[in-house]
Amino acid sequence: MLVLAVTLLTFQGTLAQNIQARIIDRATKENIPYANIQVSALEHLVSNEEGYFNLSEGNSKDEIVITISYLGYFSQQLTINQLKKLDFVVALQPSIFELNDVKVSNVKPNPYEIMAQVKANLNTNHKNDVLPSKDFIFYRKSGLFKPAVIEVEINESTGFSKHALKKVNSDVQKFISKLISSPPKDFTDILGNYYNSTIKKDDKYVPVTKLEVLKATILENEGSSTSADELKKLAINTILQHLDSTKYYRAKSGLFGSRDTISLRKDFNKKKTKNKNTSTQILATKNNLNTFLTENNLLNTSSFNFIYNPEWYEYQYEGLSYMDGTEAAYVLTFKPKKSKAKYIGKLYISDSDYGVLRVTYDLDAGEKLNNVNLKLILGIKAADNKRKGTLMYRKKIHGKGYYLQYANIEKGQYFYVNRPLKFIELTSEEKDIFSLDIKIEGNTSSKMEYLNMSHTIITPSELQKVTEADFKFTKIKSYDPKIWKDYNAIEPLSEMKRFKTME
Incomplete structure (x- = not known):
């Protein structure tokens, strides 16, 4: 009975928790900051400066689908269950294109002409x-x-x-x-x-x-x-x-x-x-x-x-x-x-x-x-x-x-x-x-x-x-991810996680 009770408590603890994951470059293994994370086509999140993001308990079910994208990389779509199997680390592959897939010109675009168009269309x-x-x-x-x-x-x-x-x-x-x-x-x-x-x-x-x-x-x-x-x-x-x-x-x-x-x-x-x-x-x-x-x-x-x-x-x-x-x-x-x-x-x-x-x-x-x-x-x-x-x-x-x-x-x-x-x-x-x-x-x-x-x-x-x-404001003494378990939020940096109020 004791083993069963511990098992049930462990199962409940893992079933209801928000998720923290990291996005990295597949080749360099470096973290990718500010990558886009689309959650079930409803919400758009962004990884923090250290490449981390989190998901609320409601968006942490195995069947939930997320899409991760970043300019210069192939997008990756996966379920939360697949994310768990990846040990919560998503490696994005840099985009590589053959020359016949991209318009090629010997003349580089003029950056000042581009900026003129940016300004005109602001x-x-x-x-x-x-x-x-x-x-x-x-x-x-x-x-x-x-x-x-x-x-x-x-x-x-x-x-x-x-x-x-x-x-x-x-x-x-x-x-x-x-x-x-x-x-x-x-x-x-x-x-x-x-x-x-x-x-x-x-x-x-x-x-x-x-x-x-x-x-x-x-x-x-x-x-x-x-x-x-x-x-x-x-x-x-x-x-x-x-x-x-x-x-x-x-x-x-x-x-x-x-x-x-x-x-x-x-x-x-x-x-x-x-x-x-x-x-x-x-x-x-x-x-x-x-x-x-x-x-x-x-x-x-x-x-x-x-x-x-x-x-x-x-x-x-x-x-x-x-x-x-x-x-x-x-x-x-x-x-x-x-x-x-x-x-x-x-x-x-x-x-x-x-x-x-x-x-x-x-x-x-x-x-x-x-x-x-x-x-x-x-x-x-x-x-x-x-x-x-x-x-x-x-x-x-x-x-x-x-x-x-x-x-x-x-x-x-x-x-x-x-x-x-x-x-x-x-x-x-x-x-x-x-x-x-x-x-x-x-x-x-x-x-x-x-x-x-x-x-x-x-x-x-x-x-x-x-x-x-x-x-x-709810006053807290240290950062606790459980506070945001019902909502998606910006994953805090290590500095904030280490910070505690002085007694």
């Missing part, structure tokens, strides 16, 4: 749907605040003794040491339905979006002395110790003073925020998602100058890439030719309609964006020193053009602040003064991943019925 190929659409999406964001130097010293506080100030400065230094040794990091995962439409208002077309969150988790250093929230709380508590909450103040930094009146009185702050809309989690999340999609829309001229200003770049035609001999794409590499150009990368462009199928880009060595250096004058220096991305597009089933299927965007910024800060009481009598010196130098980085698993056109009435509801 609005047709990459504009948003006018009709209402529903996208089943997964959105992951991670952030890291990594200070190299933090120096905070309170040097004046009316009514406090030198001994008291010394004690406060000592406590601040202990906190800073922990912060530098263990910088705060967080991961948020969101899965849901994203609705998008365009309505005409005052002779202008205005976008309308709705978000329906099905599941959301957050993994962070909650409760530790090194979380970003704790850093904010420390700053507030430090000021509270030295400012009278019944009085009014004005801030001054160096030669510059603020005209805004500062008060810690609750009734004062309520008056200032009385007419402002209260932000909710659903609204903040939707706004972040809207911003992300706008920034990564190829029609955004400020983000993709390697498309809109091809004269700034040197393009090289690398050849044609095929998928099973049917879908072909021009492959172009680019690098800066003029000082205004910042990026290096690669474009995959459809040979039939010049739509962008895939683009990878990165800042060229030594290049920076939004560089501000006022270190000598104002004690401030900042620059975007990291900006790289991979964008993949899939053809729309209804109508012309493409939609964004997958995006992986990384950003990083260097910052330096070295300034005095002073709070001066607003009074005609003797003034309370609280002043401190702040020096912070370091880097922040963020990574955003977006996966559109299915894109469908809906009716206006269906969109109207959608109601947005606020939600709360």
